[in-house]
Amino acid sequence: MPASATSPSRRERLRAQTLAEIREHAYAQIAHGGPTALSLNGIAKAMGMSGPALYRYFASRDELMATLVTESYEDLADTVDAAAEQARGRSAEQRLRIALDAVRDWALKAPYRYRLVFGSTYGSGELDPERIIPAAHRPMSVILAALSDIDAGSGQGTVSDPVLRRQLKGWAENTNEAHHDPGVLLLGLTAWTRMHGILSLEIEGIFTQMGIDPERLYQAEINQLIAQRSGRR
Amino acid sequence: MPASATSPSRRERLRAQTLAEIREHAYAQIAHGGPTALSLNGIAKAMGMSGPALYRYFASRDELMATLVTESYEDLADTVDAAAEQARGRSAEQRLRIALDAVRDWALKAPYRYRLVFGSTYGSGELDPERIIPAAHRPMSVILAALSDIDAGSGQGTVSDPVLRRQLKGWAENTNEAHHDPGVLLLGLTAWTRMHGILSLEIEGIFTQMGIDPERLYQAEINQLIAQRSGRR
């Protein structure tokens, strides 16, 4: 086995290529028929290979699924990070809007991936916490930073419930966000649950059915978060 | 075939009993292993029957799944209606709290059912709109009624965005809720998305993982909805 530091060998290149092709087909299957439609045999057939061949690349259907989930988690985090990078120098409020819009854009561009990340992950074996936990936290970190930088005009920033305040503190300490005050932490969490509430319903198409544009709901919620943070009314 | 108006025949009783037993096993399977784990053959074996026997009761796995989804929809609606009935005579604010708490209790008691209703319904064939649409709307109706009855103290009740206002109006007309003003409609929708955001994440266990009590988040959101409606701050 050649040192992986050197240029990739022919075999390594081919393997990487095959792996990529497998994932592509896998996403296509899921996009088309949902997680249920993911089939190693189906992918193999689509790639012109025999079924068992794929087991050289993934130990099981579950492992492939877990890979897709983990990858999607990280892709979302990367996307939000990239948006945050792009937004450097803008106002805190603008940075918050850009970050949250990035989440929505990502979700709408690939709803099946959003479902993989936030839906119940049945049949996706174990997810590697070493990769999932950071990926799950990075977007939150961006949101917290932006929220925190918004001028908290007239007070009201604190969390009155002492138990909740302590829980928030504990969470922040575990995730390297202890520098934020509880009000920001709670608002960050709230931002996340509110956005997710809209997005997860939107990608199921329930707003289309109602004739309501979820974009407007989403923006209204963002406006309210900002108002809540800045003490405006 | 005896008239279904008369007392149910022996055959009809047995059939109903078998159907109930099938559904029970089906829910147990889903509760244990997710929608993927639903298996006609498995149910049959658990009931001491041969696989194909179940096809006398459900034409396909998808049809069984669709039945479970529809049934769960209606069960949630019934639960909220029952809570609303129980809460008659209480203050509008209390009625709102009781209704929303009923949703959360229902979701926590049977998360797999909540997922069936609000998750992506892959592999659950067609859902009958004649049953789904009313069931989906009944809880919203309860929420709107309660919200509407809360004193809207200092104005701010209207929806400033004219497009959104028109969309809300259209939705309300299609669902027999045209008597509510746009502010209430928007707040009802917002209540729904916010509650769903928390619940759908809660049942995936992400708050436990963070060491945060979602009950407190839920109540905080309810408080804010009420404050928003009543103009309090």
Place this chain on the structure above:
DNA sequence: TATCTTAGTTAGGACATATAACAACACAAC
């Protein structure tokens, strides 16, 4: 060149959905 590793193949077991053909029983009509 000879050997080891990797990537593919076919064969086959365990199970799932689903259909077809058949047996046993309940029920209604005579």
Place this chain on the structure above:
DNA sequence: GTTGTGTTGTTATATGTCCTAACTAAGATA
């Protein structure tokens, strides 16, 4: 009661998964 019909079950079978085992071909390396 006997007869005929519809319902509920059975077994057998086709098809399609996941996945393992055993084998082959080809690349990488000594």
